[in-house]
Amino acid sequence: MKFFSELTKGIIKENPIFVIVLGMCPTLAVSTSVDNALGMGLAATFVLICSNMMISLIKGIVPAQIRIPIYIVVIAAFVSIINMAMEAYLPDLHKALGIFIPLIVVNCIILGRAEAFASKNNVLNSMADGLGMGLGFTLSLSVVATIREILGNGTWLKMQVLPSTYDPMLVAILAPGAFITLGLLMAVMNIIKEKN
Amino acid sequence: MKLYLKLGFILLVVTVIATGILAYVNSITAPQIEALKQEEAIKSREELIPDSIFEEVEVSPDFSYFIARNKDTEEIQGYTFIASQRGYSDNVKTMAGVDPDFKLTGIKVVEQSETPGLGANCTGPDFTKQFQGKTMEDLMADKDGGKIKSLSGATITTRAIASSLKQAIQTLQQHVQQQAQTIQEDAQ
Amino acid sequence: MGYLGQIFVMAITAIFIQNYVLSRFLGLCPYLGVSKKIDSAFGMGMAVIFVMTLTSSITYLINRYLLTGMMYLQTIAFILTIAALVQFVEMVIQKKAPALYKSLGVYLPLITTNCAVLGVAILNTTALRPDGITPYNFLDSTLNGFFSGVGFTVVLLAMAGIRMRLELVNLPKSMKGMPIALILAGIMALAFYGFMGFKI
């Protein structure tokens, strides 16, 4: 039961982007299209699960003074692995996500979960937490990407969804659009939260 | 002091383990990545000049090109190269092929970070196709008197691509002719 | 264009056109988190400039001379370098300039997870000079790190100025905090489009 609740909390109640507000950089940068968002989300999820499990495993033997550097090394290792794997097997996605794959290292979500959760919980729960947070991250990314891709390109997952007469609002897939979309989404979340 | 040494040692061990794992993963993926890259490069070159084998010639550390020879006759079919120039926001890299008369056989924009929806449209076939058959003289935006139809709203990108190609062809032509001359002189 | 001209273009590019925050989306956590007061924004900015410059030069050397053939270790090596550097800088400042440490101290550890720092280090390895051909040398990398830090500081300060002003007015409740900061970032990014296409 605990496993299940650790899994779901990341998706809504403690959604890393909308609620805890972590991991902004990739959210904004790769949400230009839904497929990029999914790729980034899944890569981060993989790293989250692995690093959470690993850190939970070694939590007993890591001296407190140097836990952060060790966490970073662990995370960096997993990130490098996914980076290489992607480059080898999903070259197009690797190209699209570019520098943001190595930057998963400094995605605050991952270190944040390592410190806040995995270093205090058992392996199974840590895995659930990682998976939940990862899915929450992926989901939020996809929501932002959906709005941006539809408005800015008229498509969703590369499928034309708006009539071809629609003159795409380019700004949606540019940097300003990313900030404003996310800002408005968060405001909407605030309003919903207030109502409840 | 002893504590620090111990901590440093632990960190070192962790790092070494991580490095080991990474080295292992790398040993699996690296050949795959390399193969992919090669394949892609060959594929793009083949698209530009089909049925050829390619031979790399380095002009300078910054510029090199490939001589394309017919698979059977070994006759020179043309050359491929990568041209690069600063566009609207960053460098735009274009791979291009020319025939032995230095007429473009085609181009492919391989790297760009231009504005999506504007300059970024330079990767689309609508834009790249028009380069086929263009000579060095044609390589200017129509606004500047050339024959390259500008991308709407992105003259700068158009100019960057056109002029980078022009420059590259110039360098290429010079080098090829020089090379031919040297060979001639050697023969004499 | 002489070398000085190229440096000038690099500066304009790093500070305004390809600003790390507004156009590359790097370093957003501190940008959104430490921009509530001008004083703290200034402290953070200075710390980032300092660390970015140092990181850029050191990672350049590491990348060039230590990592040859082992590029897969780049991420791990860079992040460790940054972490160690930040630790080192913190220790030095604490010893040599306690006053500075008092104002910067809290921000320094945060820089480790400032992705802009890692971003500069990684991007420097493949970046080209404005001529579009020459890869960065040691000096270019260092300067680029410095300019990128300045660019970060400029937008951080502007952001802090606006947010301090907004503290005094009646914002809609739902916009308070993150939402308004993000929208401000969007507005700033739109304004910074004015620098696009600078050709010097």
Add this chain to the structure above:
Amino acid sequence: MKDKVLVSPAPHLHDSSSIPKVMWNVVLALVPALIAAVYFWGFNALLLTLLGGVSAVFTEALIQKLRKVPISVSDGSAFLTGILLSYNIHANAPWWLPVVGAAFAIAIGKQVFGGLGNNPVNPALLGRAFLLASWPTLMTDGWIAPKGGALSGITNLNLIHSNLQAVSGKAHALVTGATPLNIAQSLRDSTFVNSLTADAGTNMDLANRIFTGITDGSTLQNLFWGNIGGCIGEVSVFALLIGAAWLLWKNIIEWRIPLFYLGTVAVLTFFFGTIPGSGYSFSIPIFHLFSGGLMLGAFFMATDYSTTPMTRKGRIIFGIGCGVLTVLIRFVGGYPEGVSYSILLMNVFTPLIDALTIPKAFGKVKK
């Protein structure tokens, strides 16, 4: 008898200024420019302007209704934003462009901050930047010439060549199909200039003649009256100056920002007017002052209350900053015109300027 008198804090006198008075006066000051626009481009200019205004008012009312706060559209500020936005669009734009732009300007530029006075950047300019980023082609293509004039303001084509079309189609296309600042930008490009020379044969410097054409006295006159291509509200320097004089006289805008803005542009263009590499000197401040949206920007946008510094020193810095950025963008930027962006950028830095220029209290002792 119980006295029914008002007990309120001092001062008990007021100069009778109010927000609606200020806003509607600015709207009034913009009317001459609208008359000029209707004269040059016909009914469509009026229609687009009103669409912008109405869309802004509607958006503001809608958001205020949703937020359950008093609806304040009658103060004129939303309408003003809407028409200022439309003034920054050319008369040939599709009807929905000012509508969408004004809605964005009000929603994101103003209402998310809680309304009038709280917005950090000029909403109309933000709306324009949004439109320019979203639909760049619609915003920058399709200019139409004013009635009886030329897009470039060069009504006397003989200045360049009696039969320009035969000599060079390209040059002809340029002087009939581009605004003065667009031409200036083209002349900045050495590739283009070389091609012009090549086009016309070796012994005729067409580029130089085009340059003469756009800086000729007759062209400058056209620039002054507004007989050129451009955005709806920006072309007629004459009409804008009438409005500006009204605002200055009514003490609604203050002289520092416009003066230092225009002054900086004049000084910089005078000293750095020579286009690098081309040999053409644009050291003609009057050309730069009269062209593009500078007058509209300097008097009506850079003086926007909420988005410009409150301190006197700050206003001077703001004006100079706008001037420097405008000239920088015009001379080396990617856009032919830099007024909107320069004001927008200075808006972003306004709180910082204010914070750094807080005046010393009267009698402040030096420590």
Add this chain to the structure above:
Amino acid sequence: MSYKSFPGGVHPRDHKQFSAAASVEDMPSPARVVIHLSQHIGSPSTPIVKVGDEVKTGQLIAEASGFVSIPQHASISGKISKIDRFYHPTGIKQVAIEITSDDQDEWVQLVDEADFMNLSPSEMKERVAAAGICGMGGAGFPTVVKLSPPEDKPIDTVILNGVECEPYLTADYRLMLERGEDIIQGLKLIMKMVDARRGVIGIEANKPDAIELMQRLCAQDPALEVVPLKLKYPQGAEKQLIYAATKRKVPNAGGLPSAVGVVVQNVATAVAIYEAIRYRKPLIERVISVTGRIVKNPKNLKARIGTPYSELVDFCSGLTEPAGKYISGGPMMGFAIPNLDAPVAKGSSGLVIFDTREAHDLEEKDCLRCARCVDVCPMDLMPSLLAMNVKAKNLDMAAKLGLNDCIKCGSCAYVCPAHIRLVQWIETGKVRWAEAQRNPK
């Protein structure tokens, strides 16, 4: 004529036409007066009479309770009928002594010192102190304190404030026209007391006849000078007047005129000083303008201190229309009072009555940041920023921005198109800040 001035300020219409032509009229002594114990800045006076005591006009009824305080005197003869809280001209209730008249108006013995100019400065100051004089321009600072500057701050200039920059008010103007010579005597006495070489009378440009008259009176004495000043509010504010007349800036953060070698006194105060030194006459009457569009016969009245405002209005034949606002003092800095029960105090320079249209209550809107308040602030402050910081409870920030330098002249609120009550916010801030200083957390 060249007019001097200060930076900033506003130009409200002066509305002095109502009462400018009315010569000072003696108001008959009223049936009842209310003498407040706090008519000045500083500690309230201590009563020395009790209910039922008989007093003569001019008799001491309350003593000064410290250095920064003044004594109070009976302004009519009669019986002490009450010592209680009464409406004060600031609109709130404060402790005061009520005297019911015996209709005799029997005065205490006055003197006429022929050689009053040659009394010793300390003797002069004693007489001023005993007469209970405080500044009559409005602020009400005990005069004798102003006349005793610190030893290390030599005074070289005495400025008489005849500016009367508040719209509507004409009391000082009439006083200058009608008692010019007494004013000059007062000025000379003040110069003697503070050992100043130069005497200056500052008068605003809208009183050309007063400027001319005073210039004529000053002509014989090279030490005296009239400085005509630009018509601008708040020309009469102490620091602004000093700057206009001498180009000296009084240091901010609580600096006094003595720091730049200047003493400023109101022209009415000068007359009171003259009368106190020559006749030993206590301050029991003053000139006050009762004016406004709806006052039937606007007048400048010489009224006993403590006369209820309602009687002044009755003496002016009442109002022609229902009143919208009663203002004790001038319309820029005066207090709106809820009724006319309050009495004339030593600092009461006017009673202005607005009709219902003039008395507007403007709704406060959000600040537009138009910066007009910044442009007009004579103290070079940023009023809107101060108000915003007070609203947001950033008191330390507000203090840093000069909260306590505000002279509450009201120029900012006068021009504010958003109708923000800037002065009130700043005053609130001052109070809260002082509180926070007293009780640091």
